[in-house]
Amino acid sequence: MAAEPSGIIEGGHGKAIELGAGQKIRLVNIHGTQVVDTWALNRRDMTEYLSVEQTRRMTGHLHPEVGDSFFSNRRNPMLRLVEDTSPGRHDMLIACCDKWLYQHYGCPPGHRNCRDNFTEALFEAGFDATIVPNPVNFWMNVPVEDNRTVKLATPLSKPGDHLVLEALIDCVVIFSACPMDVTPINVARTGLPSRWPIRCSSPSRSDVRTRGAGSLRAGRVSPQSPRG
Numbered sequence: 176m177a178a179e180p181s182g183i184i185e186g187g188h189g190k191a192i193e194l195g196a197g198q199k200i201r202l203v204n205i206h207g208t209q210v211v212d213t214w215a216l217n218r219r220d221m222t223e224y225l226s227v228e229q230t231r232r233m234t235g236h237l238h239p240e241v242g243d244s245f246f247s248n249r250r251n252p253m254l255r256l257v258e259d260t261s262p263g264r265h266d267m268l269i270a271c272c273d274k275w276l277y278q279h280y281g282c283p284p285g286h287r288n289c290r291d292n293f294t295e296a297l298f299e300a301g302f303d304a305t306i307v308p309n310p311v312n313f314w315m316n317v318p319v320e321d322n323r324t325v326k327l328a329t330p331l332s333k334p335g336d337h338l339v340l341e342a343l344i345d346c347v348v349i350f351s352a353c354p355m356d357v358t359p360i361n362v363a364r365t366g367l368p369s370r371w372p373i374r375c376s377s378p379s380r381s382d383v384r385t386r387g388a389g390s391l392r393a394g395r396v397s398p399q400s401p402r403g
C-alpha cells in the first residue's frame with residue numbers, strides 16, 4: 176500500500192501520488208473555484224491510462240456521478256468517485272490547457288499549464304509517460320447547451336467542497352490545480368485571483384474544512400498562489 180496522501184497542491188502546480196488498489200484520496204477545494212485536472216496511469220503499465228472517452232461510453236454520463244467508475248483505454252475500471260459534496264459539475268470533454276492554448280490567447284511564453292504540470296509531476300515522482308491523455312477536470316463547469324454548444328463557465332462548487340476517489344487498481348494519479356487565468360473557469364467573479372491551493376488527504380483524516388498549508392512529500396507548499 177502506498178503512503179497515505181496528505182498535503183497541499185499549490186495553485187497552478189501539479190502533483191503525482193501513488194495509490195494502491197482500495198486506497199482512497201480526498202481532494203478539498205479550499206477556495207471553491209479551483210479546477211483540478213486529473214489523470215490516472217496504471218502503476219504497472221503506464222500505457223494504460225484513465226480515458227474520458229471510454230469512461231463516457233461505459234457510464235453513459237457527460238459528467239461523472241457518485242458511484243461512477245473511471246475506465247481505462249482498455250476499459251478496465253481504474254478509479255471510482257465515492258463522495259462529492261459539490262453540485263457534481265465536472266468536465267470530461269475539454270483537453271487540458273497547454274502552452275499552445277496560452278499562445279493562442281497571446282500570453283507570453285512560459286505560462287504555466289496543465290500539460291507541463293502533468294509531465295513535471297510525474298517526473299518529480301520518478302515516473303515518465305509517453306503521452307498526455309485527456310484529463311477529468313474536477314469542478315470545471317462546461318455546460319452543454321442545446322445539445323451542441325460547450326461553454327466555459329465559472330464553477331458551481333463552494334469553498335470546502337470535497338470529493339473522494341478510490342483506486343480500483345494500483346495506479347499513479349496526477350493532479351493539476353489548473354493555472355488558467357484567461358478564461359473564467361477558475362473564478363467566481365472577475366477581479367479575483369484564479370489560482371488556489373487544493374488540499375489532499377486520506378479520508379480517514381478529519382481535516383475537510385480546515386485551512387492552511389500542510390506538507391506534501393517533495394511538494395511545494397503555499398497557502399495561496401499569486402496570479403500570473
Ligand SMILES: [Zn+2]
Pocket residue numbers: 212271272273288289290352353354355
Ligand atoms: Zn489547465
